[in-house]
Amino acid sequence: MFVLGIDPGLTRCGYGLVERHAAGRHRAVAAGVIRTDPDADLPVRLAELQAEVRSLLGEHRPEAVAIERVLFQVNARTAMQVGQSAGVVMAEAAASGCRVALYSPNEVKSAVAGWGGADKEQMEQMVRAQLGIDRPLRPVDAADAVAVALCHLATAPTALAAEAAR
């Protein structure tokens, strides 16, 4: 089972594809950042993001897409852009037949690092530990996206059990 984790954003949208292993040691298959041209108009950037996400879904055919939920931030304009990006990703993922799950930043931190107050460095260390990776995960948006995928694998036991029973 492949899970595609997404840390949504317009300028930088992190993605991380994780393969589930029954023994619990999951494997990171691909991770990176989708960037769109900051000088382009918003609709063009959203269309770029849409095309990149569609390409990722077509290439890797994940069974589930886990997306970090957008919370309102101090900067309302940025929050709205991140929300619009998340909307585009959600629509593409659902249209491709994937299960789509949303997780708040706190849920991701709790699932991966054990508590909701974990900072970025602790999160990256926990992600590396869970995946058995001994070098730093960069860029950081990609590490965040991998964490969202791991959160899904940790917190969707019903779906996974059903899959295992097949």
Add this chain to the structure above:
Amino acid sequence: MFVLGIDPGLTRCGYGLVERHAAGRHRAVAAGVIRTDPDADLPVRLAELQAEVRSLLGEHRPEAVAIERVLFQVNARTAMQVGQSAGVVMAEAAASGCRVALYSPNEVKSAVAGWGGADKEQMEQMVRAQLGIDRPLRPVDAADAVAVALCHLATAPTALAAEAAR
């Protein structure tokens, strides 16, 4: 030239297709509301909206899509859902090769009714007057979307002049 106006939303997304006439009397070609199932999950609803918008774009092949800009409202959750819907529409429209323009509610009111404080009833009357329609425009989301298209026709003179010179 056809302009597709969109009043974005997840539960109700208004659309109005207006054909430009050189004499100034534009013509409403199609108007309606895209609804998605309120009981379905958010990603599924966004995918439904995406499919409907793609179908509209494919059927009518507008040259421009004019979308009402989402402003932050009292209800942040609703604003985010409307923003996500707008994001999906923007991505689809830009991907299909349309020009995409965003207008604030005040810009739409100013362009169509002559001042930014016009209420819904005044807006509907002005839309009907501009289109030569003698019966009420319903549902109201469709009338709003037609107003956004009329706003684009009124405020995109450069693009229209360039088109006319061809």
